[in-house]
Amino acid sequence: MTVWDRPEPPTRPAPLDRERIVAAALALADEGGLDAVSLRKVAARLDVGPMRLYGYISTKEELFDLMVDEVHAEILPAERPGDWREALRVRAHRTRQAALRHEWLADLLGGRPTLGPNALAVTEATLAALDGLADIDTVMRAVETVGAYTIGAIRSEVAHLRAERATGLSEHDWQRAHGPYVSRMLATGRFPALAKAVHDGTDVDAETSFTTGLDWILDAVAAKLM
Amino acid sequence: MTVWDRPEPPTRPAPLDRERIVAAALALADEGGLDAVSLRKVAARLDVGPMRLYGYISTKEELFDLMVDEVHAEILPAERPGDWREALRVRAHRTRQAALRHEWLADLLGGRPTLGPNALAVTEATLAALDGLADIDTVMRAVETVGAYTIGAIRSEVAHLRAERATGLSEHDWQRAHGPYVSRMLATGRFPALAKAVHDGTDVDAETSFTTGLDWILDAVAAKLM
DNA sequence: CTCATGTCGATACACTGTATTTCTGCAATA
DNA sequence: TATTGCAGAAATACAGTGTATCGACATGAG
Structure with missing residues (x-):
């Protein structure tokens, strides 16, 4: 049993915050334009349920502002x-x-x-x-x-x-x-x-x-x- | 029996055309802003199924252009x-x-x-x-x-x-x-x-x-x- | 009268933003 | 330690969107 066998710790997902959300949205928009930005896709990119975003953002427009x-x-x-x-x-x-x-x-x-x-x-x-x-x-x-x-x-x-x-x-x-x-x-x-x-x-x-x-x-x- | 009793002829709906569609969309937009304009609402205002519009318009963006x-x-x-x-x-x-x-x-x-x-x-x-x-x-x-x-x-x-x-x-x-x-x-x-x-x-x-x-x-x- | 054609309506699909409900794991209390 | 309360996360739900597809129907031709 070497280190290579040892499974990675489950890489606890980095804690969510506005910055990470905005970064994800920005990446999506850069790739596919504004209407490639849906709250679901942003959430998916962060391995998170869509509703989680509403803890940091209260509307999609607000995300755009950010x-x-x-x-x-x-x-x-x-x-x-x-x-x-x-x-x-x-x-x-x-x-x-x-x-x-x-x-x-x-x-x-x-x-x-x-x-x-x-x-x-x-x-x-x-x-x-x-x-x-x-x-x-x-x-x-x-x-x-x-x-x-x-x-x-x-x-x-x-x-x-x-x-x-x-x-x-x-x-x-x-x-x-x-x-x-x-x-x-x-x-x-x-x-x-x-x-x-x-x-x-x-x-x-x-x-x-x-x-x-x-x-x-x-x-x-x-x-x-x- | 006067003219007033005579029922209106069933007012065959005016034939559809781009002008009427655009007019309806414009009215909707004036009342409720751009996102009050949905193809379904435009169609409804013309007493018509939503898909009828696609005979005159090929996409919503085109409607906006018009x-x-x-x-x-x-x-x-x-x-x-x-x-x-x-x-x-x-x-x-x-x-x-x-x-x-x-x-x-x-x-x-x-x-x-x-x-x-x-x-x-x-x-x-x-x-x-x-x-x-x-x-x-x-x-x-x-x-x-x-x-x-x-x-x-x-x-x-x-x-x-x-x-x-x-x-x-x-x-x-x-x-x-x-x-x-x-x-x-x-x-x-x-x-x-x-x-x-x-x-x-x-x-x-x-x-x-x-x-x-x-x-x-x-x-x-x-x-x-x- | 039958058949073809082409138009119209209904239905269907994949997706959206967001509200609401359900679940889960941890904290503090008994 | 066992139980309860609760916060935070997940799942589900809803009303709507643009648009593709398919089935019915009416109308004109043979």
């Missing part, structure tokens, strides 16, 4: 940014990167107020970088405006990305990618400006698109802040 | 706008108004590419108003940037609005409205800039907030277009 806040830990920048513009830009870019790592984030962003500790920390860091540059109301407006753009742009980008993935992989020509329907629509002649735009426009990659729009907005903010 | 496009009919401005700035502003404001009439729109906006005829018409009108002001790529960037801001701002506004409605009606003080949790968080001293902002900031109403941010962005766009 997931969103968890990701905000990745968004919080590592080091203090140089100036206000850098701070706003970094926040936007890190949010976008997080959403590309966790596409489901795009579905949740802006859907409910994000008041978790990590989200608050991100806001705090941003506000701190703008502190004193103008009256508080202006500063708030700046932060919120950039935030709104960020959310909207990310949502659109992810939506576009998914559509591309669904319709033949990465035919990156807009018209053909969205199938014959759009082509037919444009061919009707009812949308001349749109048709011209689709035909003559160069398709720039998503990142520069995001960055360009962001820079415009930062320019606008700069004009108001000083 | 709903979104339907609302875009309300967004399409009645008359041709004066100049490009007016065009962009009007599109943003009409979108916001539509989202306030149909709050569920906030949940769907930007979630998937909107390619329905009405949505295309809105885009067409916008592009037409900007035609020739700059090269097409710049024009596109302008439209998309404003669009991204609009989506993000609307989402945040509706999220805020719902939260306010959930936590004691319309205590319009941010801190108290979000319950003791946020107060406690701010009291920890870990978020001094945020605390100051909450404390010293005047709370402006949502509409001017939206308008201000929009104007900033339009200024930025103006600088790039000319």
Whole structure:
């Protein structure tokens, strides 16, 4: 009888807590999108009955809130940014990167107020970088405006990305990618400006698109802040 | 025996079509939000078995797409706008108004590419108003940037609005409205800039907030277009 | 009149979030 | 030590979901 014969102790399951639950849900969402996250599947992944979760979470929405806040830990920048513009830009870019790592984030962003500790920390860091540059109301407006753009742009980008993935992989020509329907629509002649735009426009990659729009907005903010 | 005694003919149910289905779904959503829309309830409202719907719609997502496009009919401005700035502003404001009439729109906006005829018409009108002001790529960037801001701002506004409605009606003080949790968080001293902002900031109403941010962005766009 | 076709309804399935009830193992008391 | 009480976990239950499948039926053709 060697050690190898001795059966493992029954590996008492690690005690359950919010962190483990959120981690499991996050993994599920990363693998299969938001609607791969069901309380039953989360529980199964933790070798636990579904009802156990309700000791730590009171509703599925709450779980989503926790997931969103968890990701905000990745968004919080590592080091203090140089100036206000850098701070706003970094926040936007890190949010976008997080959403590309966790596409489901795009579905949740802006859907409910994000008041978790990590989200608050991100806001705090941003506000701190703008502190004193103008009256508080202006500063708030700046932060919120950039935030709104960020959310909207990310949502659109992810939506576009998914559509591309669904319709033949990465035919990156807009018209053909969205199938014959759009082509037919444009061919009707009812949308001349749109048709011209689709035909003559160069398709720039998503990142520069995001960055360009962001820079415009930062320019606008700069004009108001000083 | 008068006409009043004569029983109504059995009012053969109006023939089913996409329009009627979408209208029913829209009504349901207006009354009870997006998750009051189930295929069974939509069907019930039309006095029809649930499976009938699949003759006109192939999935629930498709129904949502149709709903979104339907609302875009309300967004399409009645008359041709004066100049490009007016065009962009009007599109943003009409979108916001539509989202306030149909709050569920906030949940769907930007979630998937909107390619329905009405949505295309809105885009067409916008592009037409900007035609020739700059090269097409710049024009596109302008439209998309404003669009991204609009989506993000609307989402945040509706999220805020719902939260306010959930936590004691319309205590319009941010801190108290979000319950003791946020107060406690701010009291920890870990978020001094945020605390100051909450404390010293005047709370402006949502509409001017939206308008201000929009104007900033339009200024930025103006600088790039000319 | 019979038969085929195609539409409509009912039924069925796998799954969801969550409430409620049942069980189980440990603590403290008698 | 034996018994009881109780907390925490598990199982079951319920009302609903989106959608596939199958059986009936009505209508048109031969």
